[in-house]
Amino acid sequence: MSFGTIYSYPNNPRVAKVHAVANLNGLKIEDAPFEFGKTNKTPEFLAKFPLGKAPAFSSADGVNLFESNAIAHYVADSGPLRDQLLGSNAAERAAIQQWVTMAETEVMPPVVTAILPRFGFVPYDQGADDQAASKIERAVDSLERHISSGKTWLAGEKISLADISIAAALVWGFTFAIDAEMRAKYPGVVAWYERVMGTQGVKEAFGETKFVEKRTAPK
Structure with a gap:
């Protein structure tokens, strides 16, 4: 049903x-x-x-x-899996909500700025594109520092809505903006992203994981 x-x-x-x-x-x-x-x-x-x-x-x-x-x-x-996905106590729920909020306020806005001209929805502006890439990298850098402290998942011992939300916000980022040069600086984030996207259930929802080799201006 x-x-x-x-x-x-x-x-x-x-x-x-x-x-x-x-x-x-x-x-x-x-x-x-x-x-x-x-x-x-x-x-x-x-x-x-x-x-x-x-x-x-x-x-x-x-x-x-x-x-x-x-x-x-x-x-x-x-x-x-309610408790796993949303947290089983106040501290876990707040931590998960923190990452969900970050996905929507810190990750998705610059990612959207980067992809709109590549989808042909707005004219390309190099200054805006460079600024978006800088903001994306700022978010990815913060993730790297968190993950490199020994975290397998962003909040808790298992995958949660925190991981799924941040990964979803980064899909277009990895597809169009976070190129090989940037990814080389953040191996922890790349490994975490592949771990999230390789999880059974998540993999079927998102499909094939794609990575851009070089961030270029749209033609």
Whole structure:
């Protein structure tokens, strides 16, 4: 039985994050047919999701949510690995939320700045691109220092929503901006990222891991 349905455009790491959590919790989530700019503008969609944002989620029992972090939290909270994914005490829950917040505020914004011109959505600006790369590296450097202190996972002894959220935010980063030269400086982060993406359930959600060899301006 399906746990719910998610609405979004294809190849969205934020959706893969939700599917990864669902897979780990043994929950099945369906992908609804979706055309950005049309599906999310219909009266039916807006009645459930007033901002018209994607991803959006409807559970089988009628819970409607937008914002991928809220969706991922709900899915994580709804299965047998709840304590592992979200934390079993106040300190663990706060630590996991810390990384989830970092993914959305420190990692994803510069990654989005880097990818938009490469997807053809905005004109390329080298200054903005260099600044985005610098901010991405700042975030990756902080991860390296944390992981190099002996951490296998970001928070706790097993994979959690912290790892999945940060890894999801870095997918486009590794695909387009974090090139071989930068990766060479952060072996701990690369090993951690490959460990997260190789975890059963996560791997099926995200698919093949891709790394850019050299960050170049879009043609």
